[in-house]
Structure formats: structure tokens, C-alpha cells
Amino acid sequence: MKELSEAVKAFCEESxxxxxKVYLKISLAAVRRLAGQLSCSVKEVEISALSNGIVPERYERNLGTTGGLKGQILLLTSRVAVMGLGGLGGLAAELLARMGVGAITLIDGDTFSESNLNRQVLSTEENLPQNKADAARERIAKINAAVETIVFKEMAAGHNIEKMLQDCNLVLDCLDNLETRFLLQEACQKLGIPMVHGAIAQFYGQVCTIFPGDPGLKAIYSSFNKGQNKGIETELGNPATTPALVAAWQVQEAVKLLLKKEELLRNRILFIDTLQGSCETILLER
Amino acid sequence: MISIELALFATLRIYNPNGESSEPFKMQVPEGSTVAYLLETLKIPPGESKQVFINSCRQELDYVLQEGERVAVFPPIAGG
Incomplete structure (x- = not known):
């Protein structure tokens, strides 16, 4: 759109x-104004700016990580699904929006309860018992108007999971039970998209990036524990900190995936032990 | 006897015979020992949730340990 291109150039300023280093930037106010004037989306204005070498100011500190403007365009033109919006997914959704991932699918049929307040950053004393996916949508809208959200206020199951993940470049596994995690891996395999697995219990957390065809969860969870749908977290609990650590690491993997970085946590699992103060990566059988 | 290197992670660190730690340690076991035998020797109760990785590959209880192998035992975690 030539008109948009000219407009972003007219509204940019040196900074x-x-x-x-001197660079060209465009402010949030200018982006909003252009979107209104030209009847296009905030995302379209930002992409046009980036394509013309102009940095939306809100992404200025991203560029070292995205590898420049092209990387930011890659993020803005991607769709990531967050499955489960509790301790892991709530923060992950927010971090994705702040990085400028342009489309996020939010999936959770659950509502907030008091026992979520210790760790689920989207829950507040005021919004109990709001649906978690709805709360994520509201939070993202406040943070980054460029992000399009799709909300599924239902639990993923065999009959709906593939529909939920349509058009996604990747999925974050922020679930809290093994049955749905395995179902997700199967769906990702069918759809040919990668997933970033995260799980926590008490002082411990783990992250693993799984591509279609990788053994993934099958290499992680042992058949010793057959029939178990949960891990040691049922006894040891879920504090405020480890979900935040793991969610952040999952989002970093997601960003690396979208930017086509090669050193992923693939076929290896990162095990974080905050009690011992150590991280281990264990290779997984290919 | 064969020598293996063992590390017990997270909640399983309490079964480290050298004192509560996840640091790797060397251990001697009779030739032909299985994972099940090792766990029994370490007094890890059969009901305790765990998964065992040998040289980075997850293995089952009947796996026969070999000289020099690295054994890591983790509890399953699945919370969100």
C-alpha cells in the first residue's frame, strides 16, 4: 500500500x-493515528514502517534479539497458540504480545479461582471467576493493539484440538495434565507444527521443543508412571516463581523458532532445579 | 562389579547415599544389575514416581546396566 508507506515515512522521526546509533522511529501515537486515518490495522502500519526501515518505538529494544527489522516483521506476521492459560500460559501470552507476535490463539476452558492467585499473573482479586482465555485476551489488548487474538473458551479434546490450532506456526504447551499434553503432541504431529513443552512442580521446571516426528513427550515421561495424569506437583504444589521461569524460557524458544534460529532445546530437555541452583540439559533419544 | 555414574534429581535427591544432593556420584553395582535393582539398592520406594535416563535415553525398569553408563533419575513434573 503506497499511501501507507508514504504516510509512515512522513510520521517518522530521527532518534x-x-x-x-541514529535510527528512524515511529511513535505509538503516530501508528494509532495512521491506522485510524487510513482505516487499516495497527499491525499493518507497524509492518509498513518496518518494511521502510522505520522502527515502531515500542519494539526498539527487541531488535537486538530479533536480529533487526526483518526479524520483527517475522514475529508480527506469525501466529502462536498458547494452550492452557494458567501459571505458564498466562505469562507466556503476555510475553508473546510484548515481543510483538502478531497473532495469538488463546485456549482455556477454565475459570480463575482463589488458589490461582499465588502464581497465575492474569488472575486478580477482581476478576475471579473469569474465564482464563478471556482474561488473556483483555490483557493482550491493553499491551499491544497490533496483536490479533482468537479465543477458545473450551478445553482441548480430540474433537476440537486441530481446529483450535489452525494456521498456527507453533504451539506452547502450557497445560497441567499429561493426557492433554500427549493429545497436543499428536495434533501438532498431524498438523506439522512444532510445540514448546513446559512443566513445573515446586522448585523444579522443564522445557523442551518438540518437532513433528520427534519422540518428545514419549521420551520424557516414563511408562513407570502409567495411568498417572499428573506429576509430583499434586503433592509439592506450584509456587509463583517456577511457572514464570519456565514460561519465559518457553517464549524464548518460540521466538527463536519463529526467527529460524538453530540452537533450540530440541531432542534435549532442560531441567531447572532452583533448589540446587542448577540447570541440566539431558539429551533425548531421537 | 561395574561402575556407573548416578545423579538423583529434584525430590529424589534425598535418596543420594552420600547426603542430599543432585550432584553426580560414582557407584559400584554387580554385573547384570537392572534399573529396578539399582532403585531398590538406593531405597527408592517402588511407588515413588520416577523416570530413568541412561546415557540420555529414557529406559525401563528391566534395563541391564553397563560399565561406565551415566544414570539420571528424575521425578515426573507436569504442572502448569
Whole structure:
């Protein structure tokens, strides 16, 4: 759109990065104004700016990580699903929106309860018992208007999971039970998309990036524990901290995947032990 | 006897015979020992949830340990 291109150029201004480099930026106010004037989305304005070498100011500190403007465009033109919006997914959804992942599918049929308040960042004393996916949508809308959200206020199951994941580049496994986690891996395999698995219990957490065809969860969870749908978290609990650690690491893997970085946690699992103060990566059988 | 290297992670660290730790340690077991035998020797109750990785591959209880193998035992975690 030539008109949009010209408009973003007219609204950009010179700025100095923290490293002392001169660059062209466009403010949030200008992006909003152009979106209104030209009847296009905030995302379209931001992509047009980036395509013309102009940095939406809100992404300025992203660029070192995205590898420049092209990387930010990649994020803005991606769709990521977050399955489960509790301790892991609530924070993951927010971090994805802040990074500027342009479309996020939010999936959770559950509602907030008091026992969620210790760790689920989207829950507040005011919004009990709101649906978790709805709360995520509201939070994202406040953080980044460029992000399009699709909300599924239902639990994933065999009959609906593939529909939920349509058009997604990848999925974050932020679930809390093994049955649905395995179902998700199967669906991702069928759809040919990667997933980033995260799980926590008490002082411990784990992250693993799983591509279609990888053994993934089958290499992680032992048949010793057959019939178990949960891990040691049922006894040891879920504090505020480990879900935040693991969610952040999952989002970092997601960003690396979208940016086509190669050093992923693939066929290896990261095990975080905050009690011992150590991280281990264990290779998984291919 | 054969020598293996063992690490007991997270909640399983309490079964480390050298004191509560997840640091790897060397251990001697009779030739032909299985994973089940090892867990029994370490007094890890059969009902305790665990998964065993040998040289990075998850193995089952009947796996026969070999000289020099690295054994890591983790509890399953699945919370969100």
C-alpha cells in the first residue's frame, strides 16, 4: 500500500539508540493515528514502517534479539497458540504480545479461582471467576493493539484440538495434565507444527521443543508412571516463581523458532532445579 | 562389579547415599544389575514416581546396566 508507506515515512522521526546509533522511529501515537486515518490495522502500519526501515518505538529494544527489522516483521506476521492459560500460559501470552507476535490463539476452558492467585499473573482479586482465555485476551489488548487474538473458551479434546490450532506456526504447551499434553503432541504431529513443552512442580521446571516426528513427550515421561495424569506437583504444589521461569524460557524458544534460529532445546530437555541452583540439559533419544 | 555414574534429581535427591544432593556420584553395582535393582539398592520406594535416563535415553525398569553408563533419575513434573 503506497499511501501507507508514504504516510509512515512522513510520521517518522530521527532518534538515538542507547548504543548511540541514529535510527528512524515511529511513535505509538503516530501508528494509532495512521491506522485510524487510513482505516487499516495497527499491525499493518507497524509492518509498513518496518518494511521502510522505520522502527515502531515500542519494539526498539527487541531488535537486538530479533536480529533487526526483518526479524520483527517475522514475529508480527506469525501466529502462536498458547494452550492452557494458567501459571505458564498466562505469562507466556503476555510475553508473546510484548515481543510483538502478531497473532495469538488463546485456549482455556477454565475459570480463575482463589488458589490461582499465588502464581497465575492474569488472575486478580477482581476478576475471579473469569474465564482464563478471556482474561488473556483483555490483557493482550491493553499491551499491544497490533496483536490479533482468537479465543477458545473450551478445553482441548480430540474433537476440537486441530481446529483450535489452525494456521498456527507453533504451539506452547502450557497445560497441567499429561493426557492433554500427549493429545497436543499428536495434533501438532498431524498438523506439522512444532510445540514448546513446559512443566513445573515446586522448585523444579522443564522445557523442551518438540518437532513433528520427534519422540518428545514419549521420551520424557516414563511408562513407570502409567495411568498417572499428573506429576509430583499434586503433592509439592506450584509456587509463583517456577511457572514464570519456565514460561519465559518457553517464549524464548518460540521466538527463536519463529526467527529460524538453530540452537533450540530440541531432542534435549532442560531441567531447572532452583533448589540446587542448577540447570541440566539431558539429551533425548531421537 | 561395574561402575556407573548416578545423579538423583529434584525430590529424589534425598535418596543420594552420600547426603542430599543432585550432584553426580560414582557407584559400584554387580554385573547384570537392572534399573529396578539399582532403585531398590538406593531405597527408592517402588511407588515413588520416577523416570530413568541412561546415557540420555529414557529406559525401563528391566534395563541391564553397563560399565561406565551415566544414570539420571528424575521425578515426573507436569504442572502448569
Amino acid at each position: 538515538l539508540s542507547p548504543a548511540g
